[in-house]
Amino acid sequence: MASGVIHTGYGIKINLTREDLNHPGHKGLLEEITQPVGQRPRNLLQCVTDYEGGQCQCALDGKSPWMFVRRQRNNGRATWVAAHLPLTHAATPQESDKHKAMKERIARTAARHGLDVQTEARSEDGRVITDVLVTGAGARVGWEAQYSPITANTVRRRSAKARERNIAPLWVTADGTSALIDRAPWTRVDDVPWKRIVSPLALLIRGGVRHLQIWKCTPSSERPCPETGSACRKWHSGWFLPALCLPQERATPLDELVVTSADGEHLPMRSRSLHDARRASYLWALDRDVRRWREITGETNDPPESGTADDEPVTYTEQELDSSCRYGEEGPHTSSSRPHRDLNSATGLHTFDHAPDHTLLQPSRPIALHLTPRERLAVAADLKCPPWEVGPCMLCATPIHRYGPRSPKACPACRFSSRTQ
Structure with a gap:
């Protein structure tokens, strides 16, 4: 060179x-x-x-x-x-076989669920070709199966052309170091032989699909504080991989994303870095999580700025x-x-002094209290109540005297936080 x-x-x-x-x-x-x-x-x-x-x-x-x-x-x-x-880069026979197998699987899955499918879909001027174009009630999704090396600029350029045609680009790769990661909406699967790709066996998504997590940072929180490492008693939110959610979420199969991305159940998200507005992470998330995130943070899904700040x-x-x-x-x-670009760490972390109102009214999932019989007896003794009246604070899951006459639904710290908003 x-x-x-x-x-x-x-x-x-x-x-x-x-x-x-x-x-x-x-x-x-x-x-x-x-x-x-x-x-x-x-x-x-x-x-x-x-x-x-x-x-x-x-x-x-x-x-x-x-x-x-x-x-x-x-x-x-x-x-x-x-x-x-x-x-x-001339694709090796192995890369070519995997590329064709992935296109076949995506098209077959979409057709089986009644979605409109076009393989090698050309733009009107014939200059842009999409591997598999899947059209549903919610979106037109342009799947790009990428098993050979590609540059970041190529990913950005082709994704921008897809958006100009009202197509949501979705790149799928099996390489955690691929330059397409976080340069456009993407997802990663296991690197398996082409025969495994076309088989009816489930192909789980390992990266690119995340879930919104919102929690109060207290001494009893299962997560450490992302800012100080100790309980700050503020509220945090961020996007986590399914296995790192509390409680753990199930992994999304590739076939499911083919359908839900076209139906609008899964949406592409662009989460900006708090330290550099030009840096961002791309992910796919459930529609309800995306709407909730935008209400909390005020972020929009504006088109990416020009430049290569994430390089x-x-x-x-x-x-x-x-x-x-x-x-x-x-x-x-x-x-x-x-460098490995598909990271396990949470992305889009935000911190709030107080819980957003809708978070108080619409918890994302029921909060459960997991105590052994011995732990429940010890907590009941400290609270001076019967063991069967011990329950979780509805906001932070701290054990409280929850089910007795005139018992509160939240712990003193959360009630104080709500009053000071």
């Missing part, structure tokens, strides 16, 4: 190891040279060796002296490098430009291992 490239339009030599590209006077130069090849002249960037009349090995091999710029991870750092065109920052080594052609010298290209 080369560290320099020629901009044929300006006739300048660009050094990709320097933050100003060795041309501080050219504003927007980086955005210009990193845009997709389909959106700029193919001959915009040229191999330095070929431009200077040297022996460009790529051109000698009957390929192109034209180049493009992309990110590459070296020694754990992201850098800009220039590579010859065309440099595309790893590029490191500039500030070296002298090496103008030699590196094509073919290093054999097959390998980058440093990609």
Whole structure:
């Protein structure tokens, strides 16, 4: 991979190891040279060796002296490098079989449930092709089965084109390091052979589908405080994987999401980071959870802002430009291992001093008190009431004298919090 490239339009030599590209006077130069090849002249960037009349090995091999710029991870750092065109990833037979199997499964499931299905659905101008377009009463969902590597910019660009056609993009992958994760609505399944994908056996979603959790941070809370680690007596909310919900939620099968996403029962969510408004996590969630979340936080599902704030920052080594052609010298290209993007940690965590009114009136699920007989006797002795009258606070689940005559439904701390709102 080369560290320099020629901009044929300006006739300048660009050094990709320097933050100003060795041309501080050219504003927007980086955005210009990193845009997709389909959106700029193919001959915009040229191999330095070929431009200077040297022996460009790529051109000698009957390929192109034209180049493009992309990110590459070296020694754990992201850098800009220039590579010859065309440099595309040819899907391996295994990747191709899995891709076809996933499309077949999605289409078969949708058709079985009476939904309108189109495979390889083309846009009116024929320039955009969706793997499987599923149309239901709630939405038009464009499923993209992605088993080969893809760039973040490609995911963003294709997702934006889908939204322009009133299609909700939904990318499915089996790779927890895939660049599509959190660049568009997505979901992840287990990496299994193609025969397992097309089989009638359930294929569970492991990432990309989450549930809303709202709780009061008290000493008896089963969750630690996400801010201080100890009870802060405030309210927290966030999106959690099913296995990390309290009580635990069941995992969503892929076939179920095919139907519920088209019917509108599951909706795509974009949850912004509180520390950087341009950073966001994408997820699928139940309609009732999404509506509740928006009421609590006031967030909307506005289209994503332009930019690549969620990409790893590029490191500039500030070296002298090496103008030699590196094509073919290093054999097959390998980058440093990609970071795992599908994380188990909660996303979209918010903290509130008081419980939202609708949370008090409409708890998301009944609160149960789980005590052993011995624990119930000990609590009853402390509360000076019969063991059968011990119950949970309706807000924070703290054991209280709940079922006696004129007994309150909430603990003193929650009643005080409600009065001070």
